[in-house]
Amino acid sequence: VTDLPLAPVLDDAAVAAFVDAAARVQGLAIAPEWHDAVVSHFKATAGAAGLVLAFELADEVDAAPVFSA
Amino acid sequence: VSAPPSPSTAGEIAAAVASGRSTAREVVAAALARVEALNPRINAFTDVTAARALAKADEVDARRARGQALGSLAGVPFAVKNLFDVEGLPTRAGSRINRERAPASRDAALVRRLEAAHAVLIGTLNMGEYAYDFTGENIHDGPSRNPHALDRMTGGSSGGSGAAAAAGLVPITLGSDTNGSIRVPSALCGVFGLKPTFGRLTRAGTFPFVGSFDHLGPLARSVADLALAYDAMQGPCPDDPVATPRARDAAMPSLGEGARGLRIAVAIGHFARNGEPDCFSVVEQAAEALGARERIEIPEAARARAAAYVITASEGAALHLDRIRTRPHDFDPAVRDRLIAGAMIPSPWVTQAQRFRRWYREQVLALFERVDVILAPATPCRAPAIGQQTFVLDGQTLPVRPNLGIFTQPISFIGLPVVAAPVWPDEGLPLGVQVIAAPWREDLALRVAHALESAGVARAPVAAL
Numbered sequence: 001v002t003d004l005p006l007a008p009v010l011d012d013a014a015v016a017a018f019v020d021a022a023a024r025v026q027g028l029a030i031a032p033e034w035h036d037a038v039v040s041h042f043k044a045t046a047g048a049a050g051l052v053l054a055f056e057l058a059d060e061v062d063a064a065p066v067f068s069a
Numbered sequence: 070v071s072a073p074p075s076p077s078t079a080g081e082i083a084a085a086v087a088s089g090r091s092t093a094r095e096v097v098a099a100a101l102a103r104v105e106a107l108n109p110r111i112n113a114f115t116d117v118t119a120a121r122a123l124a125k126a127d128e129v130d131a132r133r134a135r136g137q138a139l140g141s142l143a144g145v146p147f148a149v150k151n152l153f154d155v156e157g158l159p160t161r162a163g164s165r166i167n168r169e170r171a172p173a174s175r176d177a178a179l180v181r182r183l184e185a186a187h188a189v190l191i192g193t194l195n196m197g198e199y200a201y202d203f204t205g206e207n208i209h210d211g212p213s214r215n216p217h218a219l220d221r222m223t224g225g226s227s228g229g230s231g232a233a234a235a236a237g238l239v240p241i242t243l244g245s246d247t248n249g250s251i252r253v254p255s256a257l258c259g260v261f262g263l264k265p266t267f268g269r270l271t272r273a274g275t276f277p278f279v280g281s282f283d284h285l286g287p288l289a290r291s292v293a294d295l296a297l298a299y300d301a302m303q304g305p306c307p308d309d310p311v312a313t314p315r316a317r318d319a320a321m322p323s324l325g326e327g328a329r330g331l332r333i334a335v336a337i338g339h340f341a342r343n344g345e346p347d348c349f350s351v352v353e354q355a356a357e358a359l360g361a362r363e364r365i366e367i368p369e370a371a372r373a374r375a376a377a378y379v380i381t382a383s384e385g386a387a388l389h390l391d392r393i394r395t396r397p398h399d400f401d402p403a404v405r406d407r408l409i410a411g412a413m414i415p416s417p418w419v420t421q422a423q424r425f426r427r428w429y430r431e432q433v434l435a436l437f438e439r440v441d442v443i444l445a446p447a448t449p450c451r452a453p454a455i456g457q458q459t460f461v462l463d464g465q466t467l468p469v470r471p472n473l474g475i476f477t478q479p480i481s482f483i484g485l486p487v488v489a490a491p492v493w494p495d496e497g498l499p500l501g502v503q504v505i506a507a508p509w510r511e512d513l514a515l516r517v518a519h520a521l522e523s524a525g526v527a528r529a530p531v532a533a534l
Contacts, residue, residue: 008415008418018413019410019413022412022413023409023413026390026394026412026413027394028393028394028397028409028412029394029397030409031397034397034402034405034406034409037402037406038406038409038410039410041382041406041407041409041410041411042410042413044378044471045378045379045382045410045411045414045418047375048374048375048376048378048379049375049379049414049418049421049422051371051372051375051376052372052375052376052379052418052421052422052425053417053418053421055369055372055425055428057421057424057425057428061424061427061428062424062427063420063423063424063426063427064281064423064424064426064427064430065281065423
């Protein structure tokens with residue numbers, strides 16, 4: 001497994017394929033003239049997520065919005 | 070047409086109405102006249118509720134005539150970002166889609182609380198669509214315009230709230246702040262803004278954006294007016310699941326105590342990069358006035374911003390999923406395309422961002438054992454031109470829209486209370502200083518902002534329109 005790339009993968013073709021598949025699965029229509037913008041926003045988010053995912057957290061750290069009954 | 074004279078502060082109006090030197094009707098009628106004369110130039114108001122306002126003003130005057138006590142905001146006109154419910158109006162939240170909703174049957178909780186203190190609502194204010202915005206532009210209603218330079222952005226998403234306060238149309242406006250939407254327009258329009266602790270002010274009766282980060286708060290031309298409005302709006306509320314059960318914790322009594330004895334530090338690292346030199350020099354100017362020499366690093370602030378970005382995109386997309394599925398053509402494209410992308414975010418990214426939020430909160434809370442208040446820039450630059458798409462920060466060309474919040478986002482991410490204080494480095498447009506305190510210590514942020522105002526470092530003059 002050590003040769004797997006760091007997630008998330010920011011390869012343009014992979015991102016575009018993911019966006020297209022996710023749109024189909026969720027029933028979201030993406031007009032051709034919006035497509036590049038959506039892909040570019042997804043890449044920006046993936047870049048931000050990459051920063052977060054690269055940070056090592058202890059297993060015990062709870063997510064912030066803990067529900068209180 | 071010459072505009073009616075600039076109105077006074079909220080505190081001055083309330084004192085004049087309480088003493089009988091003015092009537093609430095006179096004050097409200099003057100505010101309505103000023104809106105009529107000046108709003109076409111700044112596009113801050115989207116609805117003016119004149120008949121309701123005059124009727125409410127008459128009620129305030131009648132109370133006084135009967136010898137009944139008046140509230141702390143007697144006769145003070147105010148206006149709210151159009152994501153607040155106002156009885157009889159559809160809550161448009163800057164969108165085309167929401168204006169088809171049924172009119173609200175009841176005012177938002179904070180509107181009711183201000184009116185319980187005898188303030189008078191006179192209308193609703195322009196905002197970026199669904200609050201996913203830092204510019205103050207709106208494709209449906211047109212951009213709000215910066216009263217100090219009409220070709221410049223107000224900042225967003227509470228753009229109308231910044232513009233209306235800066236133009237002196239009303240002394241108090243309400244906005245919302247998810248990632249910086251009170252603090253950015255406060256800085257760019259040159260007014261004071263308070264983003265309280267997450268959960269301090271109830272959000273009941275407002276249209277949401279990102280439940281994890283949504284805050285409401287006031288904007289005004291003086292710190293005392295912020296404190297007056299803030300004190301009138303506090304208190305538990307069963308209709309907002311994150312509203313604090315804490316009792317009211319009035320800020321007004323300690324407002325004039327000054328900064329002496331408080332440990333104040335300037336944020337370095339992320340907050341000393343990625344901006345134009347002026348945005349850092351106003352922070353130094355504030356630090357100098359306060360005698361603050363300490364420097365402090367807020368750890369992993371850039372990563373905090375990234376985590377806030379991911380959570381915002383994901384929660385915002387979840388909220389609007391049906392609308393982006395069924396009515397994508399009715400959105401502002403700049404909002405729609407980000408929401409569509411946000412709908413596709415893998416869930417572990419969001420959960421990790423929320424887990425990182427827990428870690429970051431603990432680190433930052435530890436800093437407040439060493440300091441009481443942290444100073445940081447509010448925006449990386451002065452107001453960009455309306456329509457401007459990119460700017461250059463530290464030699465990098467970046468999109469304006471997401472990056473105006475580069476310094477505000479890591480702070481709201483963990484719900485810290487902040488006052489944005491406007492500082493004018495020269496004859497040009499203002500910049501803002503974030504005065505940041507520990508959770509539930511709005512009183513300290515307001516005290517320090519008041520000290521800056523008293524020292525003449527921070528000020529919010531009425532724009533010469």
